[in-house]
Amino acid sequence: MSTESAGPGLGPEPESGPERGPGPGPGSEPGPLCPEHGQALSWFCCSERRPVCAACAELGGRCQGHRIRRAEERAEELRNKIVDQCERLQLQSASINKYVAEVLPGKNQRAVSMASAAREQVIQRLGLVRSLCETEEQRLLERVHGEEERAHQSILTQRVHWAEALQKLDTIRTSLVDMLTGMDDLQLIQNEQEIFEKTEEAEGILDPQESKKLNFNEKCARSLLLTQLWATAVFGSLSGTEDVRIDERTVSPFLQLSDDQRTLTFNAKKSKSCVDGPERFDHWPNALSGTSFQAGLHTWIVNVQNSCAYKVGVALGQLPRKGSGSDSRLGHNAFSWVFSRYDQEFCFSHDGQHEPLQLLRCPAQLGVLLDLQAQELLFYEPASGMVLHTYHASFPGPLFPVFAVADQTISTVH
Numbered sequence: 001m002s003t004e005s006a007g008p009g010l011g012p013e014p015e016s017g018p019e020r021g022p023g024p025g026p027g028s029e030p031g032p033l034c035p036e037h038g039q040a041l042s043w044f045c046c047s048e049r050r051p052v053c054a055a056c057a058e059l060g061g062r063c064q065g066h067r068i069r070r071a072e073e074r075a076e077e078l079r080n081k082i083v084d085q086c087e088r089l090q091l092q093s094a095s096i097n098k099y100v101a102e103v104l105p106g107k108n109q110r111a112v113s114m115a116s117a118a119r120e121q122v123i124q125r126l127g128l129v130r131s132l133c134e135t136e137e138q139r140l141l142e143r144v145h146g147e148e149e150r151a152h153q154s155i156l157t158q159r160v161h162w163a164e165a166l167q168k169l170d171t172i173r174t175s176l177v178d179m180l181t182g183m184d185d186l187q188l189i190q191n192e193q194e195i196f197e198k199t200e201e202a203e204g205i206l207d208p209q210e211s212k213k214l215n216f217n218e219k220c221a222r223s224l225l226l227t228q229l230w231a232t233a234v235f236g237s238l239s240g241t242e243d244v245r246i247d248e249r250t251v252s253p254f255l256q257l258s259d260d261q262r263t264l265t266f267n268a269k270k271s272k273s274c275v276d277g278p279e280r281f282d283h284w285p286n287a288l289s290g291t292s293f294q295a296g297l298h299t300w301i302v303n304v305q306n307s308c309a310y311k312v313g314v315a316l317g318q319l320p321r322k323g324s325g326s327d328s329r330l331g332h333n334a335f336s337w338v339f340s341r342y343d344q345e346f347c348f349s350h351d352g353q354h355e356p357l358q359l360l361r362c363p364a365q366l367g368v369l370l371d372l373q374a375q376e377l378l379f380y381e382p383a384s385g386m387v388l389h390t391y392h393a394s395f396p397g398p399l400f401p402v403f404a405v406a407d408q409t410i411s412t413v414h
Helices: 071-128 134-182 185-190 192-203 224-235
Strands: 043-045 050-052 068-070 255-257 263-266 286-288 297-303 309-316 336-342 345-350 353-357 365-371 376-381 386-392 399-405 409-413
Touching (some): 043 071, 050 185, 068 071, 071 185, 071 192, 071 224, 134 192, 134 224, 185 192, 224 297, 224 365, 224 376, 224 386, 255 286, 263 399, 309 365, 309 376, 336 386, 336 399, 345 386, 353 386
Antiparallel strands (some): 043 050, 043 068, 263 409, 286 399, 297 365, 297 409, 309 336, 309 399, 336 345, 345 353, 365 376, 376 386
16 A cells, blocks of 8 residues: 555554545535445545545555545545645636737737828829829729728637637636535535546636737738839839938048939049048948938939949938947848849848849939838839839838949939
8 A cells, every 4th residue: 555645544644544534614514425334434545545434454454555645635536636726727718808808909000000001102103103003093992991800700710719618717716716616525526537537628728828810910901913003103203203312421431422412423442631520421332312212102213323333222310330240231230221233233231131133224313212101112214114112111210322433433313
């Protein structure tokens, strides 16, 4: 027999005596007796997983040599398990309630808001070229509506799912509490399997997880046709082009800035007359515009026909200016987004990631379109009307037009 309990008649007797056992609770009916010995079932056989009497556990009894425990100890263990499980269920229910009350409404509101913004963006752009793209407008609006409905239905499905989960958890918890408060020791032991099944069922209900299916997909509002027509319309209106001038304080000593602050010329030798300052790039041949953009739609054009090595794009004001490392090299850090050319190779670069671009010819001019409402950066060739590259991102702050040139000259156009 296990040393956990020597059982009746073997070793020291328990303080209350094994024959008496825990007995029924106050005011309850006497429990059933052992069918073999007619004694109270005050002990629990861990080997056979059932209550037994003192005679069953004694020398010569059917449970001789088995691990024996007092029935009230086993019942107390089950009570503790129920209490622990109820606490876990309460915490899980609170977590799910918070998810349903706080996260899902926010998801729904964001989906509606983003759908509205996408719808407005589509309508505004198509308004510029209405005669050419009425069919495209209808198609895109249906896609936006369909995506909004999909997101909304996904959220509704989640609501239903978690409502059912909460109801199931509440039912399980109520049942366990009823067992805890309404059963005596023996009944608890006899219903151990049911307790296990209910606990297992509750553990099968997982906590809510983040899912992309609950988010509105902005890509549904994108269209190559729309982007091409929209860019053509924007750049076709010269009145909408920004007058971008370069900030002399930022110009690298390897560059020379024209008097009108529009043209940058590369010099292989570092200028000794250039006064250093905190704003100036001291190694890479870079320069920033004197104007930044924080909201709205902005376009500018750069003459690049004379250069075989340049970079044009946007950068954050906190772009480092000093040293030869990647943190101040355009396109090699998280602070800059640039279109670049090196000989006959073109690419778009950001944060050290370089995406090769297949161009049929070298553009003489490069148009830059920055739509901060849509969080979109677009590069365009005005002569052919061709969109060269588009990039969508959540830009974290005001953006400056940025330039680099390592061969001859480039200049802004107004």
